[in-house]
Amino acid sequence: DTAVSQTPKYLVTQMGNDKSIKCEQNLGHDTMYWYKQDSKKFLKIMFSYNNKELIINETVPNRFSPKSPDKAHLNLHINSLELGDSAVYFCASSNVGGTEAFFGQGTRLTVV
Amino acid sequence: EDQVTQSPEALRLQEGESSSLNCSYTVSGLRGLFWYRQDPGKGPEFLFTLYSAGEEKEKERLKATLTKKESFLHITAPKPEDSATYLCAVQTTGSGGSNYKLTFGKGTLLTVNP
Numbered sequence: 653d654t655a656v657s658q659t660p661k662y663l664v665t666q667m668g669n670d671k672s673i674k675c676e677q678n679l680g681h682d683t684m685y686w687y688k689q690d691s692k693k694f695l696k697i698m699f700s701y702n703n704k705e706l707i708i709n710e711t712v713p714n715r716f717s718p719k720s721p722d723k724a725h726l727n728l729h730i731n732s733l734e735l736g737d738s739a740v741y742f743c744a745s746s747n748v749g750g751t752e753a754f755f756g757q758g759t760r761l762t763v764v
Numbered sequence: 765e766d767q768v769t770q771s772p773e774a775l776r777l778q779e780g781e782s783s784s785l786n787c788s789y790t791v792s793g794l795r796g797l798f799w800y801r802q803d804p805g806k807g808p809e810f811l812f813t814l815y816s817a818g819e820e821k822e823k824e825r826l827k828a829t830l831t832k833k834e835s836f837l838h839i840t841a842p843k844p845e846d847s848a849t850y851l852c853a854v855q856t857t858g859s860g861g862s863n864y865k866l867t868f869g870k871g872t873l874l875t876v877n878p
Contacts, residue, residue: 656807683864693849695808695868707864742807752798753866755807 655679658743658756665733666764673728673759675743683707684726685744685753686718695742701726702748733763766791770852770869777876780841785872787852788834797835798866799828800851808851842876849873 656677665671677684685708686698700708704720715731726743740760746753767790777783789797796815800808812821814830821828825846827838837850853866 685865692870694870695851695853697865697867700864702864710865744807751796752810752813754810755800757807758805 655754656743656745656756658741658759660759661757662760662762664762664764667733667735669733670729670731671733671761672730673741673743673761675726675728675756677724677743677745677754679745679754681745681754682723682748683746684720684723685746686726686728687742687744687755689740689742689758691739698741699726699728730761733761735763737761738763766854766856766867768852768854768867768869770850770872772872773870774873775875777839777842777874779843779876779878782838782840782842784839785837785850785874786834787837787869789852789854791854791856791867793857795855795857797830798853798855799826799835799837800853802849802851802871811850839874842874844876844878847874847876 658675683702685700687695688698689695697710698712699718701720703723717729720726740758742758743756744753769788771786796813798813799811802808812828817832819830825840829836849871851868851871853868
């Protein structure tokens with residue numbers, strides 16, 4: 653049973669396209685996150701949702717739009733993809749108050 | 765701004781050669797310090813949470829300690845399967861949802877040779 657699952661695992665797309673990454677957790681957590689890991693392996697938070705409510709938006713371009721249909725799902729939609737968006741995107745979840753976060757396996761996005 | 769610095773960036777050990785990884789932090793108010801392990805192509809895997817200076821936690825060959833300025837991850841008699849990137853992260857007190865995010869260091873790549 654996968655605790656935090658993301659799809660797809662790999663995504664290769666052309667500049668200017670719009671794409672979505674889906675995330676689901678079966679841990680019963682109230683809080684979900686999107687993190688970005690760049691080519692230097694630096695992991696940085698993008699968004700945090702608590703019970704479907706946006707808590708954190710860390711100066712991410714508005715081409716990135718998270719959507720949380722329910723507290724078990726947090727999807728990431730990216731418009732007008734740019735070369736600099738290439739990275740690994742991780743979804744994570746935790747209990748309220750952000751105790752230990754559990755991460756998905758990541759989605760490697762390559763923009764060509 | 766919260767800062768987390770990990771050292772060294774990379775560490776090579778022989779099997780059985782004990783060592784320590786360092787994580788120093790500068791934050792306005794520490795709520796918790798977290799250690800994660802990340803294997804290539806995978807997401808970070810939670811190891812420990814430390815909340816107050818003087819606290820220690822152990823798991824197999826790993827022991828994490830915390831002071832007011834830094835944390836150490838001690839690896840005793842490492843094995844090749846301990847090879848991974850070890851990430852340190854802090855969670856802070858305060859408003860604006862700061863307790864809902866982890867601020868990560870850049871990690872230490874540990875390689876344990878047989």
